[in-house]
Amino acid sequence: MEKAQQKLELITKYFSDFTPVQLQQFNALDELYTDWNSKINVISRKDLESLYEKHVLHSLSIAAAFEFAAGSTIVDLGTGGGFPGIPLAIFFPEVKFHLIDSIGKKIKVVNAVAEALDLKNVTTHHSRIEDIKDRKFDFVVSRAVAPLKDLWKWSKPLLKKPSPNSGNQQPGLICLKGGDLATEISESGCRPRVMEVFEIFGEEYFKEKYLLYVPS
């Protein structure tokens, strides 16, 4: 089996119904990140070898747990090289993603990747999240950026008010975290719903990886 197809099978094992365009976009990530990472380091060299597991599939755990409505708006806080924002933008072409990072060269990579994939639902911003004052979003997503306490403090002013139609999927913060969460949660001042990523994806890598959701 071809290497690229093997990598994609990690994704198609858990998700079906991708269009040919989406499959081609997921497929292109390997070459794009390999190329950009040689110029601007956004992913550790070791992790780059497992891009589809550690970055793409991990990002898509959010898609396995949440069904974002068409037209909804999501901000990726501290997107780095585009995770989880880029895989989610491929997955949800009808949802608008705004990818923010405080480091300009990372945003440069994200812009290049989004442009190469022709992702019309991605905008980016080089900024600290605390400086975004004039916009509201349905969800904040984030991976490996800051303690929950800070993520929640930064997210609260950015979230839309829950509407009566939001059901059990109210606007909120969704973040990917690992390790021992007990202290982090107790210091956060909020009460997240915690899901185990290993229950979603059976790969060893996802043991002790968690998806946290804090409704607004």
Ligand SMILES: C[S@@+](CC[C@H](N)C(=O)[O-])C[C@H]1O[C@@H](n2cnc3c(N)ncnc32)[C@H](O)[C@@H]1O
């Ligand atoms: C460890 S990297 C994680 C990147 C990406 N989310 C991922 O999982 O691959 C953390 C990123 O958060 C960004 N960051 C940290 N604090 C931030 C803030 N207050 N506003 C915007 N970006 C921030 C950093 O510049 C860095 O790119």
